[in-house]
Amino acid sequence: MAGVPNFPSLFSLDGKTALITGGSTGIGYDIAAGFLQAGASKVIIASRKEDGLKSAVKDLNSISGIKGKAVYVVGNVSTMEGVDAMVQALEAGELKDGKLHVLVNNAGASWAGLFETYDDWRTAKTFDVNVRGPFNLTRRMVRFLARAGTSTDPARIINVSSVGGTTVPHIGENGAIAYAISKASMHHLSRNLALELAPQHITTNTIAPGWFPTRLANPAIEKYGGIDAAGADNPLGRLGIREDMAGVAIYLASKAGAYVNDEAKAKL
Secondary structure (H helix, E strand, O other), rough: OOOOOOOOHOOOOOOEEEEOOOOOOOHHHHHHHHHHHHHOOOEEEEEOOOOHHHHHHHHHHOOOOOOEEEEEEEEOOOOHHHHHHHHHHHHOOOOOOOOEEEEEEEEOOOOOOOHHOOOOHHHHHHHHHHHHHHHHHHHHHHHHHHOOOOOOOOOOEHHHHHHOOOOOOOHHHOOOOOHHHHHHHHHHHHHHHHHHHHOEEEEEEEEEEOOOOOOHHHHHHHOOHHHHHHHHHHOOOOOOOOHHHHHHHHHHHHHHOOOOOOOOOEEO
C-alpha cells in the first residue's frame, strides 16, 4: 500500500498503435510526436495530401530517442468511399494484425462568414469532415479497437473538438457557426460512443482546445490582434502550446486514463 502499483508505466504508451487523422500538421502532429515520445510502437498519421504526410513522417521519425516509428496512410474521411478505402489500405498494410489501441479523430474543416450569406458548400464540407468523418471512421475501426482493448487497459477513442462546441466565441463575419455546431455534434457523438462501446473495452473522450497557433486557427488569431492579444484574454495569460496538447492526449491514451470514459472534456 506504500506506493501506486506500476507507476513507472502509468503514462507510457509502450506497445501501442495509434491512428491520428489530420496528423501531418498542427494539433494532430503534436499528438503524434507526443505519442512517439511516450513510447508508442507505431503512430499512423492520415490526411488527404501525401506530400505533407511524407514530410511529417520524416520529421516524426527524426525525433531523438523514440523506440517506435511513424507511418502514414492517405485518406479522405469526408466521404464514405474515402473512409472505406483508407480502412482497406490499413487492413492490408499497417494494421495487418487487426489491432488498434488508439484512434484520434482530429481532422477538421472550418470557414468563417456571415450566417445569412454562408455558402452551403462550406456547410456541407464542414459537416462531412467534422461530423460524418469521425462517425464513419470510428464505426469502421471498432473491430480493430475491440481486439486491442481489455478491461484494465481499454482501447481509446479521442475526439478533438473545440471550445466552440460548448460556447459561442464569435459572431458576425468572424463567426464560424457551422464549425461550432459540428463540434457540438462531436461532443454528443463522444457521449453516445462512451456508452455504446464501453462493453467492448473501448473508451471515448473529448479534447476541446481553445486557440492553439495552428494553420486552422491562425487566421482568427490574427484578426483578433495576434498571439499576444489573444493570449491576454485567456485566464492563464497565454495560448495553448504543443506540450499542453501532447500532455492531455498522452494521459487519455495511457494507463493513467484507463478508467476515464466521456468525463475528460479537456478545455484547453
